[in-house]
Ligand SMILES: NC(=O)C1=CN([C@@H]2O[C@H](COP(=O)(O)OP(=O)(O)OC[C@H]3O[C@@H](n4cnc5c(N)ncnc54)[C@H](OP(=O)(O)O)[C@@H]3O)[C@@H](O)[C@H]2O)C=CC1
């Protein structure tokens with residue numbers, strides 16, 4: 402496989418999973434359980450496994466299956482896979498955040514963020530909040546891009562109100578679960594603008610005829626709103642529409 406960016410090219414070789422001090426998990430959320438089963442025989446206490454995935458619930462699945470320290474993470478870098486050519490195209494500057502997914506300071510997270518070299522990254526002590534913040538961005542931006550076949554920038558210019566409303570609902574659900582997410586609508590819009598040229602991961606899935614991560618995004622929001630005071634009509638509608646697209650595959 403080749404990885405290309407405007408300034409560099411790299412060749413990557415895929416191997417069977419091996420024991421490693423730090424493992425970054427970057428599979429789709431619906432593949433996390435299988436990835437955890439693959440990693441279980443090669444991870445030990447003292448190793449660190451970082452979920453750099455979109456969606457909620459990934460860290461809990463990894464933690465349940467592995468003896469390693471599991472960290473949460475978010476990434477807003479854009480990467481588009483050209484499957485036929487085996488090329489990953491670097492599609493937009495972003496930022497990586499790692500931390501204890503339950504919140505609190507983590508020395509392992511500090512070590513991982515420091516080891517990411519040229520990647521813009523930081524360790525945080527409020528990863529529990531950051532995961533909800535990222536959920537609000539993805540729940541707002543990804544379905545709109547996927548349903549309208551628009552890059553992030555076009556989506557926010559054409560349907561910014563839908564993105565804002567969906568992100569606001571996520572903020573309300575997070576509050577019902579005791580997590581204070583601030584300015585989710587603004588974050589969703591700013592992230593989409595900052596990654597304006599990016600084909601979102603969900604739009605890539607739809608274009609390639611692959612299953613989307615809707616269950617771990619808007620689906621998770623709808624489920625988490627059950628039994629609370631939060632009302633989530635935008636998330637419910639987007640989840641239904643994207644699932645309808647998923648069923649056509
Ligand atoms: N692409 C982007 O711009 C962004 C993506 N993300 C998030 O990052 C995560 C990954 O997305 P993305 O890179 O686009 O996804 P891709 O589908 O491009 O890549 C996922 C890779 O994981 C491989 N894989 C699946 N299961 C296993 C397993 N058990 N063991 C080893 N490898 C496995 C897949 O292989 P195969 O194809 O053979 O199944 C595939 O190559 C998602 O959660 C996404 O939401 C976040 C921000 C931006």
Ligand SMILES: CC(C)(CO)C(=O)C(=O)O
Pocket residue numbers: 455476477478479538539542543553592596599600601602603
């Ligand atoms: C931040 C964003 C929206 C960047 O495209 C992303 O996380 C994704 O594509 O899944």
